[in-house]
Amino acid sequence: MKIKVISSQCNGCTLCIKKCPIQAIQLEDKKAVLLDTCNFCGICISICPQKAIVKSIEDETIAPVTNKYWVMMETKYNGEIDSTSYEMISKLRELNPLAHITALLLCSKNPSVDSHLVGSAGGDELFVIQNPAFEEYNAVLFTKAIVPYCKQEEPSVFLFPATEMGRDLAPRIATELHTGLTADCTDLSIDSDNGLLIQTRPAWDGNLMASIICPNRRPQMATVRPHVFPMSSHFNRPCTSRIEKYTNPISPVEKVTNRSIIESTFPDLEKQTIVVGVGRGIGSKENVDLVWDFAQSIHAGIGCSRPLVDNGWLPHEVQVGMSGKAIAPKVYIALGISGSVQHLVGMQSSEYIIAVNKDENAPIFKHSHLSLVGDIKKMLPLLKDLLEKRKKLG
């Protein structure tokens, strides 16, 4: 039974009986009762003024899980493979030594990936689907090529990097496969009771973490944040290569007529050894500029939390966190950042974290190695002095 009547709430108004398109409700002892002919259309649930008719979810059975795992590889415009793919392979290997892990790559000619690299990260197979149209990434074409193989080979797990490409492609594939997809995971584990993949992500504005499973559809799909897992290179698994030619002639209906790299006045955050992050506590745009001068003087990049982008003080490209970049520099200096989970997921993998905040209970201090409690605005003049001294010294 997928619909039930809560008898204590039913007042016998018979509205549901009148509205039921297939006469599958009767009145017994002045209460509505569903007959076996009910086809679960749910109309009665919507119209019951007493909210006495509800859906009842049956005890869930768990679909079989296997050790067949797939990971999507992303080729960047410069031809390199995005490291997130290797990070996911290493994590899956660590979670399940028995897994058969396939790295899936779509490309136009011979793969630019060495299967040894996949093997040392923990993978067992490099699976390449080839077609001249795969020279450029396109969600529709990639989905068309991947879905039939996925239906045929039935991986139990299928992970994508939570990059712009992965977050564009994965939902299209998940929809075609009628399966679940968890966005932007920051942790993965395996349930020891049933082998299900437990996918953890920040939820509800990132102030809580949620663990999510996909119990009865396959594959269990997720996009995974870059740099949340280390990439290993010590697994040394013998990795085979398989190349399939996708022969259906395909070309995208939407055409890129112009493409140029986005030039930035700010250094690429993901390549910095030191990053200075600024948050709402900084107070003003002028103070942000001061911090930027300071960052440049110590050869650091500048990052920020979301409110600063919302205020228009810094561009989105330097936003660190859930809806921005994930970085792991050697040193991260958080100035006036309280430390919402939304921000933390973007920088908590940093090797050494220094935090400055006037609230000694700020969550950022639970994640920092050096906690400086005090008003950032009082520190800024000191920064300025330091800058000037440095300038004088040349």
Place this chain on the structure above:
Amino acid sequence: MKILVLVKQIPDLENKVKVSIDQKNFSMKRGGIPSIMNPADKNALEAALKIKDAHPSTTVHVISMGPKQATEVLKEAYSMGSDTGTLLSDPLYAGSDTLATSLILTKAIQSIGEYTLIFCGKQALDGDTGQVGPGIASRLSIPQIMAATGVTIDNTTCIVKREFRNHMETIVSPMPALIAFKAHCNTPRLPSLRGLYAKENWTPTMLQNTDLQISIQHLGIEGSPTRVVKTFQPVLTKTTETVHFDDGSIPVNHIMKTIHEVNQ
């Protein structure tokens, strides 16, 4: 030309109201929390209204799914200049994940009939998945163009500018297509005075599942393959050293020294 704009009402996160979680199914309790239109969706609406400015015969139809109070975001859109609106509201839809949500919205789009383009925000600030747009495009078998910053129309094609994978791109696409806009890509107009008056007497078309007739096995929690099994506050204690400096001690040198040491 008819542009459908998908908008979502989200809790006003700036308002620092504690969001409560329904412990039964771990979904967010939205009742009683001040709400706003998801910012990127507002940018999508502005992009649609810009096209209407240039091509006055265009109609802009906004669609939202949510509780009855989500009427507010549709009224706001109306006061900004949209022509018509639909609210999909049914207790059966509560608890839907992105797969079920994209199905419900797709059925609603199909029930509305002909359309030229579908606009939405790239992602919502609350759920932050960005999955519903591509899900709808997939179900409708139309192209999806994510991370758009602007669109113009040229006869039967649309020309989309977008910032994707660290590149600025110009894309020419046939219509219909689904275009998802980046937050901050334009400045949404304020409601007109006339719009503010007019919205009081305007209501969107209300659709519920008796209208869309989607089998309940595809709706709500039952129609959602994903299950939240646990929510928790992340606990981590990493601090090794705490220094108070408001009394005048100089932390800058301390920071510089630390950077120097760590960088060794």
